[in-house]
Amino acid sequence: MSERERTRQERRHTPHTAPHPVTLHSVAHAAGVSPATASRALNGTARVREELRDRVLAAAAELGYIPNAHAQALASASNNTVGVICHDVSDPYFAAIASGVMRAAADRDLLVMLASTFRDQAREIAYVSMLRAQRARAILLIGSGIEDRGWERALDAELAPYTRAGGRVAVVSRHRSLRVDTVLPENREGAAALARSLLALGHREFAVLAGPPELTTVADRLAGFREALAAAGVALPADRVVRGAFTRDGGHAAALALLARGVRPTCVFAVTDVMAVGALAALRERGLRVPEDVSLAGFDDIPLVRELTPPLTTVALPLARMGQAAIRLALLDPLGTRSRVEHIPGKVVLRASTGTLTPVE
Amino acid sequence: MSERERTRQERRHTPHTAPHPVTLHSVAHAAGVSPATASRALNGTARVREELRDRVLAAAAELGYIPNAHAQALASASNNTVGVICHDVSDPYFAAIASGVMRAAADRDLLVMLASTFRDQAREIAYVSMLRAQRARAILLIGSGIEDRGWERALDAELAPYTRAGGRVAVVSRHRSLRVDTVLPENREGAAALARSLLALGHREFAVLAGPPELTTVADRLAGFREALAAAGVALPADRVVRGAFTRDGGHAAALALLARGVRPTCVFAVTDVMAVGALAALRERGLRVPEDVSLAGFDDIPLVRELTPPLTTVALPLARMGQAAIRLALLDPLGTRSRVEHIPGKVVLRASTGTLTPVE
DNA sequence: GGACGTCTCGAAACCGCTTTCAGAAAGCGC
DNA sequence: GCGCTTTCTGAAAGCGGTTTCGAGACGTCC
Numbered sequence: 001m002s003e004r005e006r007t008r009q010e011r012r013h014t015p016h017t018a019p020h021p022v023t024l025h026s027v028a029h030a031a032g033v034s035p036a037t038a039s040r041a042l043n044g045t046a047r048v049r050e051e052l053r054d055r056v057l058a059a060a061a062e063l064g065y066i067p068n069a070h071a072q073a074l075a076s077a078s079n080n081t082v083g084v085i086c087h088d089v090s091d092p093y094f095a096a097i098a099s100g101v102m103r104a105a106a107d108r109d110l111l112v113m114l115a116s117t118f119r120d121q122a123r124e125i126a127y128v129s130m131l132r133a134q135r136a137r138a139i140l141l142i143g144s145g146i147e148d149r150g151w152e153r154a155l156d157a158e159l160a161p162y163t164r165a166g167g168r169v170a171v172v173s174r175h176r177s178l179r180v181d182t183v184l185p186e187n188r189e190g191a192a193a194l195a196r197s198l199l200a201l202g203h204r205e206f207a208v209l210a211g212p213p214e215l216t217t218v219a220d221r222l223a224g225f226r227e228a229l230a231a232a233g234v235a236l237p238a239d240r241v242v243r244g245a246f247t248r249d250g251g252h253a254a255a256l257a258l259l260a261r262g263v264r265p266t267c268v269f270a271v272t273d274v275m276a277v278g279a280l281a282a283l284r285e286r287g288l289r290v291p292e293d294v295s296l297a298g299f300d301d302i303p304l305v306r307e308l309t310p311p312l313t314t315v316a317l318p319l320a321r322m323g324q325a326a327i328r329l330a331l332l333d334p335l336g337t338r339s340r341v342e343h344i345p346g347k348v349v350l351r352a353s354t355g356t357l358t359p360v361e
Numbered sequence: 362m363s364e365r366e367r368t369r370q371e372r373r374h375t376p377h378t379a380p381h382p383v384t385l386h387s388v389a390h391a392a393g394v395s396p397a398t399a400s401r402a403l404n405g406t407a408r409v410r411e412e413l414r415d416r417v418l419a420a421a422a423e424l425g426y427i428p429n430a431h432a433q434a435l436a437s438a439s440n441n442t443v444g445v446i447c448h449d450v451s452d453p454y455f456a457a458i459a460s461g462v463m464r465a466a467a468d469r470d471l472l473v474m475l476a477s478t479f480r481d482q483a484r485e486i487a488y489v490s491m492l493r494a495q496r497a498r499a500i501l502l503i504g505s506g507i508e509d510r511g512w513e514r515a516l517d518a519e520l521a522p523y524t525r526a527g528g529r530v531a532v533v534s535r536h537r538s539l540r541v542d543t544v545l546p547e548n549r550e551g552a553a554a555l556a557r558s559l560l561a562l563g564h565r566e567f568a569v570l571a572g573p574p575e576l577t578t579v580a581d582r583l584a585g586f587r588e589a590l591a592a593a594g595v596a597l598p599a600d601r602v603v604r605g606a607f608t609r610d611g612g613h614a615a616a617l618a619l620l621a622r623g624v625r626p627t628c629v630f631a632v633t634d635v636m637a638v639g640a641l642a643a644l645r646e647r648g649l650r651v652p653e654d655v656s657l658a659g660f661d662d663i664p665l666v667r668e669l670t671p672p673l674t675t676v677a678l679p680l681a682r683m684g685q686a687a688i689r690l691a692l693l694d695p696l697g698t699r700s701r702v703e704h705i706p707g708k709v710v711l712r713a714s715t716g717t718l719t720p721v722e
Numbered sequence: 723g724g725a726c727g728t729c730t731c732g733a734a735a736c737c738g739c740t741t742t743c744a745g746a747a748a749g750c751g752c
Numbered sequence: 753g754c755g756c757t758t759t760c761t762g763a764a765a766g767c768g769g770t771t772t773c774g775a776g777a778c779g780t781c782c
Contacts, residue, residue: 046741064522069495088460089456095456111474133430308668386768410731
């Protein structure tokens with residue numbers, strides 16, 4: 001018995017992999033109090049005689065004590081981390097939203113665990129599982145959803161037990177079948193407003209560079225745009241809509257495909273700024289001047305598009321604030337089983353890419 | 362006693378805040394084995410009779426068991442999270458590096474905790490402390506360092522016990538007095554090579570938009586640039602160097618300040634692409650055409666600068682690979698107490714912003 | 723048939739902290 | 753001086769896993 005005791009002690013003396021030997025016990029011992037008192041003194045969770053408190057604090061500082069967050073989380077069943085899942089940090093659209101998330105998290109002393117799926121849906125589900133294991137307070141899904149119904153279902157299956165157990169889920173710019181809090185741009189209205197502005201500039205011949213049709217973001221923006229045109233008696237034939245990936249190169253390819261069809265619109269609407277960037281390059285490559293030969297408009301107002309030549313007309317979304325809103329929603333008290341939706345209006349910003357045209361024709 | 366037992370039970374039945382009631386005990390019980398066996402079966406850490414293993418796995422799947430990462434970390438003193446600290450996720454320079462970090466982390470099944478300091482040095486130190494509390498396997502410091510000696514010292518004081526206890530620290534593009542692994546662009550050589558290229562284009566009148574002088578990144582790039590000029594007999598007087606913040610607006614302001622001094626260089630070198638973006642806008646605002654009236658070059662090759670008009674000449678750095686290198690270094694076995702430094706060469710990329718000039722004069 | 727080595731599996735200690743619960747000490751009114 | 757609060761403090765029971773250690777159950781070999 002005492003033999004076993006001894007070997008155990010020896011092992012403890014070899015902090016082979018143990019990163020942090022200074023425990024609450026150490027400081028309690030050094031301060032001449034019990035661990036309970038030390039805990040209370042350090043966290044202020046209960047009154048402790050001033051003299052003892054000072055001794056504890058001094059000992060903690062002296063020893064360089066850093067509490068073990070794992071032990072804390074385990075013992076108190078609390079947790080101050082949130083998980084964020086996105087496609088890729090280097091996408092400026094996401095980066096802008098993430099920046100807002102980080103700001104809001106910092107204000108609330110939350111630690112953010114960030115996961116990039118690189119558009120791999122299996123990885124996305126794996127990350128949700130990991131974040132569940134970490135017992136994250138909330139999981140944020142950011143960015144346009146997924147193009148596969150099966151995976152969506154699998155994702156919801158992973159999310160459901162999490163929310164049922166008290167976990168909070170918030171999504172931004174993405175639909176869910178689950179009842180989760182949502183930050184949703186007014187895609188339809190924004191695109192419609194943009195269309196009206198473009199009509200007012202005199203355009204009548206349009207083309208749209210759209211993303212994957214399964215994405216509600218795409219569907220809504222396309223629908224809004226088309227409706228506003230229709231209201232003005234302008235049609236948007238099917239051959240004027242080209243699909244492409246939600247990336248710079250996707251926009252580039254889509255624009256080339258459009259031109260290859262032989263259509264020559266006076267104005268091109270890319271449903272995403274990122275796609276518009278690629279489109280601008282493609283148009284240039286084909287010798288078209290923007291806005292003299294063709295106008296170009298996007299959606300989102302990522303910082304980048306202000307630096308383009310010409311600066312891009314777009315529908316501005318308060319991206320950073322959308323990120324903050326996601327955190328806010330996720331940390332609000334759960335409002336029954338209902339899900340909240342925060343609608344974010346977009347604002348049309350006319351820049352030089354659509355020129356200040358005298359009405360055509 | 363039994364009374365106390367009962368109230369405890371009742372409390373357990375109200376998972377008020379407890380996010381996850383399914384524990385290893387549950388599945389062990391359901392499978393009719395001990396928790397020890399269940400643990401071994403789930404982790405494959407020891408041989409378990411096939412029949413039992415199947416029962417455990419089935420029970421785990423049935424109950425939707427998800428291990429508690431906190432308990433695992435606590436019990437096994439292991440951990441699969443790394444912390445990353447940067448200024449702001451929405452800075453494209455950082456975003457590109459972070460993307461590489463995320464990729465490397467995903468390949469190794471690591472969870473990344475990301476913290477943005479928003480250039481607040483107190484916050485940076487606080488984050489190191491939080492990451493220490495999380496017992497992160499490694500802490501990555503990304504991006505240009507700090508402009509304050511006192512804070513730097515405080516940061517090292519926070520880092521030192523961490524590394525001493527076995528934590529790994531890696532920094533990219535940033536100097537440390539501590540012995541930590543480092544991923545370092547060859548700023549001096551890159552800037553010198555750029556200068557030679559610009560000289561070859563015929564330029565003789567230069568100006569530099571530099572960042573805060575305390576940053577070694579800035580100092581190195583400036584020194585390399587100046588040396589290469591000197592080697593060609595070209596001087597760079599003090600009034601041709603303007604300081605500005607390491608941001609788009611910093612570059613903008615610096616360029617305006619330069620012009621306000623009345624100097625008219627034929628070529629402007631912004632030590633950072635991000636600054637160059639602002640500078641380009643400023644030059645335009647003052648009616649200068651790039652590259653006809655003045656050439657402009659940057660450093661880093663962030664994706665954005667390829668989309669500018671004109672595309673920006675710069676020194677390309679493999680940003681994503683630098684991020685991956687940081688993870689790799691941090692997770693390599695500690696090589697004694699020595700610190701490794703991985704030097705990253707830059708590659709001059711001539712684009713239209715410096716034009717294909719016929720040698721001036 | 724008994725000594726002995728192998729494989730599995732369970733009991734129990736432990737990781738580092740929080741939080742009850744109860745006891746000690748001190749303050750108070752009578 | 754005595755019972756009763758009110759405050760502080762410490763012992764100890766977890767939180768949910770991992771891992772050591774030893775005990776059975778078999779198989780093998782003299």
